[in-house]
Structure formats: structure tokens, C-alpha cells
Amino acid sequence: MIAPTLSVLGDHELHQLLAEDVPYGDLTTDSLGIAAQSGRIRFFARDPMVVCGVEEAARLFELCGARVEIHAASGSDAPTETLLLEARGRVDALHRGWKTAQTLMEWCSGIATSAAAIVAAARRGHPDAMVAGTRKNVPGTRRLAAKAFRAGGAVMHRNGLSETLLIFAEHRLFLDQERHAETVARLHRQCPEKRVVVEVANLEEALAWADADVLQLEKFQPQLVAEVAAALAARGSTTAIAAAGGIHAGNAEEYVRAGARLIVTTAPHLAPPRDVQVRFARDENH
Numbered sequence: 001m002i003a004p005t006l007s008v009l010g011d012h013e014l015h016q017l018l019a020e021d022v023p024y025g026d027l028t029t030d031s032l033g034i035a036a037q038s039g040r041i042r043f044f045a046r047d048p049m050v051v052c053g054v055e056e057a058a059r060l061f062e063l064c065g066a067r068v069e070i071h072a073a074s075g076s077d078a079p080t081e082t083l084l085l086e087a088r089g090r091v092d093a094l095h096r097g098w099k100t101a102q103t104l105m106e107w108c109s110g111i112a113t114s115a116a117a118i119v120a121a122a123r124r125g126h127p128d129a130m131v132a133g134t135r136k137n138v139p140g141t142r143r144l145a146a147k148a149f150r151a152g153g154a155v156m157h158r159n160g161l162s163e164t165l166l167i168f169a170e171h172r173l174f175l176d177q178e179r180h181a182e183t184v185a186r187l188h189r190q191c192p193e194k195r196v197v198v199e200v201a202n203l204e205e206a207l208a209w210a211d212a213d214v215l216q217l218e219k220f221q222p223q224l225v226a227e228v229a230a231a232l233a234a235r236g237s238t239t240a241i242a243a244a245g246g247i248h249a250g251n252a253e254e255y256v257r258a259g260a261r262l263i264v265t266t267a268p269h270l271a272p273p274r275d276v277q278v279r280f281a282r283d284e285n286h
Contacts, residue, residue: 007055008143014060021100026092035092038283041066042086043105045078046275050116052151053108053144054085057101064093074112075151084276088283098278106273108148114271115152117249122263125256132157132242134266149268157264166197166216184211197242203227210237214262219245222258229259 007014029035041061045051051072058068066089072078084105087094115133122129133149135142135158146156158164165187175183187196195213200206206215206228215232217225225243232239243260248267255263 007059008147009056011063014056014063017100018060018063018096022096026095029092029095035090037091038089039091039094040086040088040281040283041094041098042279043084043102044277044279045080045082045084046277048080049078049109049274050112050152051076051078051084051109052112052148053105057085057105060101061087061093061097064097065089066093066097074147094280102276102278106276108144109274110271111145111148111268112151113274114268115149115154118252118263118265118267119153121249121252122256125253126261129256129261129263130155131263131265133268134264135160136266137269145269152268164197165191165194166199168199169201180209181211203231207231210235210239212239214240214242216242216244216264217260222254225255225258225260
């Protein structure tokens with residue numbers, strides 16, 4: 001797996017996450033009078049997982065004033081009971097960072113674990129198959145979601161609208177009578193360093209747009225993917241095939257065997273979080 005080991009969120013953003021959970025201090029910890037005591041918090045994988053978000057969690061505790069040690073970086077495979085992270089410091093610092101750090105790791109690791117399963121399935125179909133995550137993340141979470149996909153061995157399909165050329169039917173509605181080949185050629189002239197991707201909905205559209213660099217087959221069944229691949233091969237076309245829509249770990253291999261070398265998936269965004277167990281202890285040495 002690829003292991004992105006740096007936090008993708010800056011301190012300002014991490015402070016905002018903490019402020020959301022502890023806007024006016026920790027009433028329980030302060031009221032109990034235990035804030036200044038010393039403690040230790042440790043995070044373990046209760047579920048097997050591909051780890052992600054540990055670096056952000058570690059920085060959260062540092063911003064709270066705790067000392068942190070990472071034991072499993074993002075991208076690591078963690079069996080049950082793997083120690084992921086531990087922090088030491090004042091009890092109020094540990095309680096302040098606890099739930100935000102835990103939830104962030106669970107959510108990111110859920111995406112990473114799902115992405116890794118789809119990558120493994122796709123590469124059973126062909127060792128060079130790639131899996132790309134869509135931008136259908138919860139708004140405001142894209143950087144973390146992108147990190148989680150990468151931690152699972154996948155890539156991002158698009159980080160946004162600013163850097164990729166992907167022609168949808170909703171674009172083509174406004175192209176009037178321009179020939180498909182001319183549209184592709186025009187985009188190559190305007191953006192010579194970019195590949196032109198066209199999403200199509202049926203075999204006829206796929207063949208009509210065969211001059212594109214990549215054909216994105218939206219909600220095609222594997223048999224129809226195979227028909228497109230065969231038709232392109234008969235033409236001597238080098239257009240790459242990406243399969244999108246409803247693809248997950250259970251069917252990715254079939255799509256790759258049908259001829260898709262790129263799998264575009266939203267499934268990891270919807271994956272359940274992995275379970276991270278938290279254990280507190282008194283720290284008598286500090």
C-alpha cells in the first residue's frame with residue numbers, strides 16, 4: 001500500500017475540529033478536578049484494517065499539549081489488537097483530543113480498507129488494473145478522503161473540476177453540431193498536457209467517441225464492457241476503458257477481466273468506519 005505519512009490538514013483546520021468538540025472546555029474533566037493529572041491513551045485496531053488518519057490524530061494530541069508516538073502509519077495493514085498510536089500528558093489534554101482523533105481514524109480507515117479491497121479484487125483480474133475514487137465525498141472532507149484512497153492503494157479519479165477533462169452528456173448538450181472528433185482535437189489543442197475522458201452510456205456512444213483518450217463506461221454491465229473492448233480492438237484503437245457506476249470489491253475483478261483497466265468507484269466513500277479501541281491508563285511516572 002502507499003503510505004502517506006504526513007497530515008493533510010494544517011494546524012488551523014485541526015484546531016477547528018477540536019473547537020467543534022470542545023468549544024468551551026471539558027466540563028466533566030474540569031468539574032471532577034482531574035485535569036492536571038498525568039495519563040496515557042492508546043489506540044488499537046479492534047477490526048483488521050488498512051490504517052489511515054493516524055498522522056492527523058497525532059497532531060491533534062500535540063496541539064492539545066500531549067506527547068505522541070505513532071506505531072502504525074497510514075497505509076499500514078493492521079490486524080486486530082495492533083497498537084496504532086499512543087499519547088501521554090495531562091488528562092485534560094488527552095480527553096480533549098480523544099474522540100476527535102478516534103473518529104477521524106475510524107472514518108479514514110474505513111475508506112482506506114474498502115479501497116484496498118477493491119484494488120485487490122481488480123488486480124486479480126489484471127495486475128496493472130487501477131482503482132480511482134470519485135469526488136463524491138462529503139463536502140469539506142476531500143483531502144482526508146483522497147489520503148484514505150491512496151492509503152488503500154488507489155488514486156483519485158478527480159480532485160476537482162480544475163485539473164481534469166471529463167466530458168459528460170450534460171456538456172455535450174451544449175456542443176451543437178460539432179463533430180465528436182473535432183471536439184476531442186480542440187481539447188487537445190487547448191489543453192495539450194491533458195487526456196480527454198468522455199463518459200458514455202451505451203455501445204453506440206462509446207464507438208462515436210472512440211477518438212477520446214479514455215472512455216468512461218457509466219453503469220455498463222461487464223458483458224457490455226467486453227463488447228466495447230472488442231469493438232475498439234477491432235478498430236485498432238488505443239483508447240483506454242474505465243468502468244464506473246456500482247463497482248465494488250464484489251464485482252471489480254469481473255469488470256477488469258471484461259477489459260476495463262481503470263475502475264472508478266464511489267463505494268469507499270460509503271464504507272462503514274473501522275473500529276478503533278481506546279484505552280486510558282494513569283501515568284504514574286509523570
